[in-house]
Amino acid sequence: MIGNVVPAVRAAVFIVIALVLCGVIFEIAGFSAPLMFESILEGAFLRRGALEQALRWGLPMFITALGVVISFRAGYFNIGGQGQFYMGAIAAAFVAEWLKGSPAALVIPACFIAGMTGGALWALWPGILRIKSGADEVITTLMGNFIASLVLVYVTAGPLKDPSGSGQQASSRPLDAAYRISNSIGLSPTIIVIAILTGVLVWTLLNRTSFGVLAGLAGRNPTMVEWQGARVWRIGLASFLISGALAGLAGTIEFMGPNGRLAGGFLPGHGFTAILIALVANLSVVGTAAAALFFGGLASAALFLPILAGLPSAAIDIINAAISLFITAKSGFIDRLANLGKGQWTKS
Amino acid sequence: MDEILIATLRSGTPLVYAALAGVIAQRAGIWHLGLEGLMIAGACATIIGIVVTQSVLVALIIAVAVCMLGSVLLWLVVEKLKANQIIAGLGLTGLGLGGTTLAVQSIFGTQAAVSAPFGLPKIGPAFGPFASLSVLALLMPVAVIVVWIMLRRTRFGLRLTASGEHPFAARSAGVNPSMMRLAALLIGGVLCALAGAELAAGSLNIFAQNMTAGRGFMGFAAAIFGAGHPIGASCAALFFAVVGALGIRAQIVFGDRVPHDLLLALPYIATVFGIWLSARLRGGTKALTGFGELRDQ
Numbered sequence: 001m002i003g004n005v006v007p008a009v010r011a012a013v014f015i016v017i018a019l020v021l022c023g024v025i026f027e028i029a030g031f032s033a034p035l036m037f038e039s040i041l042e043g044a045f046l047r048r049g050a051l052e053q054a055l056r057w058g059l060p061m062f063i064t065a066l067g068v069v070i071s072f073r074a075g076y077f078n079i080g081g082q083g084q085f086y087m088g089a090i091a092a093a094f095v096a097e098w099l100k101g102s103p104a105a106l107v108i109p110a111c112f113i114a115g116m117t118g119g120a121l122w123a124l125w126p127g128i129l130r131i132k133s134g135a136d137e138v139i140t141t142l143m144g145n146f147i148a149s150l151v152l153v154y155v156t157a158g159p160l161k162d163p164s165g166s167g168q169q170a171s172s173r174p175l176d177a178a179y180r181i182s183n184s185i186g187l188s189p190t191i192i193v194i195a196i197l198t199g200v201l202v203w204t205l206l207n208r209t210s211f212g213v214l215a216g217l218a219g220r221n222p223t224m225v226e227w228q229g230a231r232v233w234r235i236g237l238a239s240f241l242i243s244g245a246l247a248g249l250a251g252t253i254e255f256m257g258p259n260g261r262l263a264g265g266f267l268p269g270h271g272f273t274a275i276l277i278a279l280v281a282n283l284s285v286v287g288t289a290a291a292a293l294f295f296g297g298l299a300s301a302a303l304f305l306p307i308l309a310g311l312p313s314a315a316i317d318i319i320n321a322a323i324s325l326f327i328t329a330k331s332g333f334i335d336r337l338a339n340l341g342k343g344q345w346t347k348s
Numbered sequence: 349m350d351e352i353l354i355a356t357l358r359s360g361t362p363l364v365y366a367a368l369a370g371v372i373a374q375r376a377g378i379w380h381l382g383l384e385g386l387m388i389a390g391a392c393a394t395i396i397g398i399v400v401t402q403s404v405l406v407a408l409i410i411a412v413a414v415c416m417l418g419s420v421l422l423w424l425v426v427e428k429l430k431a432n433q434i435i436a437g438l439g440l441t442g443l444g445l446g447g448t449t450l451a452v453q454s455i456f457g458t459q460a461a462v463s464a465p466f467g468l469p470k471i472g473p474a475f476g477p478f479a480s481l482s483v484l485a486l487l488m489p490v491a492v493i494v495v496w497i498m499l500r501r502t503r504f505g506l507r508l509t510a511s512g513e514h515p516f517a518a519r520s521a522g523v524n525p526s527m528m529r530l531a532a533l534l535i536g537g538v539l540c541a542l543a544g545a546e547l548a549a550g551s552l553n554i555f556a557q558n559m560t561a562g563r564g565f566m567g568f569a570a571a572i573f574g575a576g577h578p579i580g581a582s583c584a585a586l587f588f589a590v591v592g593a594l595g596i597r598a599q600i601v602f603g604d605r606v607p608h609d610l611l612l613a614l615p616y617i618a619t620v621f622g623i624w625l626s627a628r629l630r631g632g633t634k635a636l637t638g639f640g641e642l643r644d645q
Contacts, residue, residue: 025443025447025450026450029447029450029451029454030454030455031450031454077434079434079438129620129623129624129627133624133627135623135624135626135627136623139565139569139572139619139623140620140623140624142562142565143562143569143616143617143619143620144620146561146562146613146616147616147617150610150612150613150616151609151610153609154607154608154609154610157609158607158609272438272442275435275438312449312450312453312459314446314450314453315446315450317445317446317449318442318443318446318447318450320442320446321439321440321441321442321443321445321446322439322443323439324436324439325421325422325436325440325443326425326429326431326436326439327431328431328432328436329429329430329431329436330429330430330431
C-alpha cells in the first residue's frame with residue numbers, strides 16, 4: 001500500500017499544477033477562471049444526476065482504458081484506441097444491419113463479437129508492423145486513428161447512410177430499438193454488468209495469470225523475459241489484440257447503447273481520454289475504475305458547459321491536455337516529501 | 349502535371365517545415381509529438397493576427413511567439429520534470445487543439461471557421477504557373493539547406509546532435525545538453541509557426557478547428573522516415589504530399605467511382621508505409637519500449 005502513496009501524491013500535485021495552467025489559459029482567453037472551474041465542478045460532480053452521467057461517459061472509457069493498461073504494461077505504446085473504438089463500432093453496425101430482423105438474443109451477442117473483432121483487427125496490423133519489422137507503433141496507431149475516422153465518415157455517408165438524415169452531419173441508420181442495450185441517457189444494467197465483468201477479467205488476467213506477469217516483465221525488460229524462455233512477440237501481439245478488442249467493445253457499447261447509430265466523428269476524444277485514465281491510474285486496474293469516473297464526470301461536463309453555463313466545451317479538452325502534459329512528470333522534491341512519513345530521504 | 353506539382357508544393361510546404369522541426373528535435377534527443385499542437389497554434393495565431401492587426405508581419409511574429417512559448421512549456425515538462433516525451437507531446441498537441449478552439453470562441457464568439465481578408469504574400473507572376481504559391485513555399489528549399497548546414501557545418505549544430513546522440517559525452521565536452529534541447533525546441537517552434545502560417549494563410553486564408561488533421565504527426569513521421577536528415581525528411585514530407593495530391597487528382601479523374609473519404613486517407617497510409625519501410629531498411633526506431641517502467645516511477 002505504501003508503494004502506491006508516492007505515485008498518488010505525485011499525480012495529485014501535478015494535476016493541481018495542470019489545473020493552474022488551465023486557469024491561466026482560461027484567463028488569457030478572456031474567461032473567468034473561477035467561474036469556469038465552478039461550472040465544470042458543478043457540471044461534472046455536483047448537479048443532480050451527476051453520478052449517472054459520470055458513469056454513462058466513464059464506463060466505455062474505462063473499458064478502452066483497460067486496453068491501454070494492458071498494452072502499456074506490456075511495453076507497447078498503442079495509442080490507437082480511438083481508431084480501434086471506431087472500427088469496433090463500425091463492425092458492430094455492419095453486423096446489426098446484416099442480421100436485421102433476427103431475434104435480439106442472436107443479434108446482440110453477434111454485434112459484440114463483431115465489435116471486439118473489429119477493434120482487435122485494427123490493432124493487429126500496427127502490432128505486426130511493430131513486432132515483425134520494428135515500425136514505431138506510436139506513429140502507426142496514430143495514423144490508424146485518422147484512417148479509421150475517415151472510414152467512419154465514408155461508412156456513415158455511404159453504405160450505412162441514413163437517407164432521412166439531414167445533410168449537415170452524415171449518420172447511419174438508427175439501430176432497431178429491440179437491439180439497443182440502453183436508452184439514449186446511456187446507463188443500463190447491461191452496460192454496468194459488462195463493465196464490471198471486463199474489469200474483473202482484466203484484473204485477473206493481469207494479476208493472476210502467467211500472461212499478466214510476463215507482460216508486466218516484458219514491458220520492463222524484454223530481453224530477460226526472452227532469456228527466461230517466454231516468447232516476447234506472442235505476449236506483445238496478444239497485448240495489442242486484447243487492447244484493440246477492448247476498445248472495440250467500448251465502441252460497440254457506445255453504438256448499441258447511448259448513441260444507437262453511428263455518426264461521422266462521434267466522441268472524438270474517447271481514445272485520448274482513455275490513455276489519460278490509464279496513466280492517471282498508474283496502470284492499475286482498480287485505479288483505472290476510479291480515474292474513469294473522474295474523467296467520465298469531466299466528459300459529461302463538456303456537454304453541460306455550453307448548454308447550461310454558456311461556456312465553451314473546449315475547456316474540458318484543455319484540462320485533459322494539461323493533465324496529460326504533466327501526468328508522467330517526476331519530481332524529486334515531491335518524492336522526498338512523500339517519503340518523509342517513512343523517515344527516510346530517498347534519492348529520486 | 350503543373351497542377352499536381354503546385355498542389356504538392358502547397359500541401360507539402362507545411363509538412364516540410366514541420367518535418368524540419370521534428371528533425372532538429374530528434375537530433376537533440378526529443379521525440380517531438382507536440383508538432384501538431386504547435387502547428388495549429390501557429391495557424392490560429394497567424395489568422396487571428398491578420399484579422400486583428402491587418403498586418404502579415406505582426407501576425408507572423410505573434411505566431412512565432414506563441415509557438416516558442418509552447419516549446420518552452422514542453423521543454424520544462426520534458427527536461428526539468430522528466431515527463432515521458434510522447435505523453436507530454438500528445439498533451440501539448442491537445443493543448444494546441446483545445447486552446448485554438450477556445451481562442452476562436454472567445455474572440456469571435458463562434459466555433460465556425462475564421463477567414464482573413466488576405467494571407468501571406470504570393471511569389472508573383474514572375475514564376476508563371478506557380479504565381480499563386482506563397483513566399484514561404486519559395487523559402488522552403490532555403491530553410492532545408494539552412495537547417496542542413498546548421499546541423500552539419502556549425503559548432504552549434506554538432507553540439508546539438510551530440511546532445512541527442514550521447515549527452516554524457518556532450519556534457520564532458522562542456523556542452524549543456526538540456527540547454528541545447530531548449531534551443532532545438534525553440535527553433536522547432538519557429539518552424540512550426542511557419543508551417544501553421546503556410547497551412548492557414550498560404551492559399552485559403554482560413555482557420556478551422558482541427559485543420560492540421562494530423563499533419564504535425566506526419567511531419568514527425570517524415571523526420572523518422574528521412575533518418576533524421578533535413579533533406580531526407582523533406583523528401584519524405586514531399587512524398588506524403590505527392591500521395592495526397594494524387595489522391596485529390598484521382599478524385600477529379602474518377603469522380604464518384606472511388607470513395608472520396610478513402611482517397612483522403614492516402615497520405616496517412618503513405619505515412620504508415622514510410623514508417624514500415626524505414627524500419628525495414630534501418631531496423632526499428634530507438635527502443636520506445638520500456639514504458640512498463642511508467643509504473644515503477
